[in-house]
Amino acid sequence: MKTSQDKKSISRAGKTSRRTASTTGSKQDNGASVERIQRLLNKKGYGPLDVDGIYGNATRTAVERFQMAMGLVVDGIVGPNTMAALEAKNSRPQRPVSKNPRNGRGDPTLQHLMDAKNQAQQDELYDILRAAYDRAKVTYAQTIQDYVATWHVPSNYATFDDANGHVTLIGARGFDPETFAPCNSTKEQWDDTMFVLVKEAGVKRVYWFKLNTEPNRGNESHCSWVVEGHHRYKLGLHKGRRALEPVTGTRQTIGGSGARSWNSNLNIHDGGTGPTSAGWSEGCQTLWGERAATGGSGYPECIALCEKDWSLIGTASNEIERCPPRDGTRAVIYCLLLGYDIVNTRAVL
Numbered sequence: 001m002k003t004s005q006d007k008k009s010i011s012r013a014g015k016t017s018r019r020t021a022s023t024t025g026s027k028q029d030n031g032a033s034v035e036r037i038q039r040l041l042n043k044k045g046y047g048p049l050d051v052d053g054i055y056g057n058a059t060r061t062a063v064e065r066f067q068m069a070m071g072l073v074v075d076g077i078v079g080p081n082t083m084a085a086l087e088a089k090n091s092r093p094q095r096p097v098s099k100n101p102r103n104g105r106g107d108p109t110l111q112h113l114m115d116a117k118n119q120a121q122q123d124e125l126y127d128i129l130r131a132a133y134d135r136a137k138v139t140y141a142q143t144i145q146d147y148v149a150t151w152h153v154p155s156n157y158a159t160f161d162d163a164n165g166h167v168t169l170i171g172a173r174g175f176d177p178e179t180f181a182p183c184n185s186t187k188e189q190w191d192d193t194m195f196v197l198v199k200e201a202g203v204k205r206v207y208w209f210k211l212n213t214e215p216n217r218g219n220e221s222h223c224s225w226v227v228e229g230h231h232r233y234k235l236g237l238h239k240g241r242r243a244l245e246p247v248t249g250t251r252q253t254i255g256g257s258g259a260r261s262w263n264s265n266l267n268i269h270d271g272g273t274g275p276t277s278a279g280w281s282e283g284c285q286t287l288w289g290e291r292a293a294t295g296g297s298g299y300p301e302c303i304a305l306c307e308k309d310w311s312l313i314g315t316a317s318n319e320i321e322r323c324p325p326r327d328g329t330r331a332v333i334y335c336l337l338l339g340y341d342i343v344n345t346r347a348v349l
Helices: 031-043 057-070 080-087 108-114 119-139 141-151 299-307 339-348
Strands: 010-012 015-017 168-173 192-200 203-212 224-226 229-238 241-246 250-254 260-263 268-270 285-287 332-338
Touching: 031 057, 031 080, 057 080, 057 332, 057 339, 108 119, 108 339, 119 141, 119 168, 119 192, 119 203, 119 229, 119 332, 119 339, 141 229, 141 250, 141 260, 168 339, 192 299, 203 299, 229 250, 229 299, 241 299, 332 339
Parallel strands: 168 332, 268 285
Antiparallel strands: 010 015, 168 192, 192 203, 203 285, 224 250, 229 241, 229 332, 241 268, 250 260
């Protein structure tokens, strides 16, 4: 599957210069150096990337995946250490991900757990995802720091809530919901996964849904990309439909440029039942499925799981589940991470 590259460019004095990688992440370099990075990433199995000299979101995500696999600082910046690892002949290539788990190229351990029929396997999957959630607080610490500094929320706001009935959301960017293995995350495919973790009567439960975390409508260079990290959401509306919306704002980049800003409109909402999510979002997180006040699979089921958690802000306006006597006060944490974060967590536990 070909990965779509962000076509962002910066025009000055009638000329166009391309944003590229640098040790600071803010300077501009010639397109040839980025083309070399893209070729090296493709060679080591972190593509396919368009070799176009543009350091867009797809290239940055591939760099982050490579840094994670190599044990480097995960910042999406190709500094001296990352470049040395890319150029090293003995750095291990990423094993290609198959769409058919039967050929042995998927992650059989995780596949087995997600097909779990007994509670012991369900417990193990829950524990792996919780550990990935906690590790993400270190890997994507900048997002937590931004929330604390801007919105003055407690520094421990992202502490995993293990209370009975309290849901936690984990979005895995580049994690195929059919093969349950890391994959390339593209604009329009259902190639990301939403996990809902909750204890029901003290029993650990994990639910998962098809998700798309990238914008797939409008001019890419002006679209919002939710950054990895821990975000605060509440139950609300998106264009009159039940959805999850930011409590304050969601941390984003525009066009995958790397510069961070806030957006209060990056909701988690329905994305239709088509084979792709094309045309449903300019930056929101979209779930497979459509609005159904009486419930249903996909998006309505995910919303219903959140509505059952009466601790959440917005449950007083429940559509699928019964309304509580008073509205909740808790924000649900949506932790967006990479599919490789989950697999790497499983490898170290």
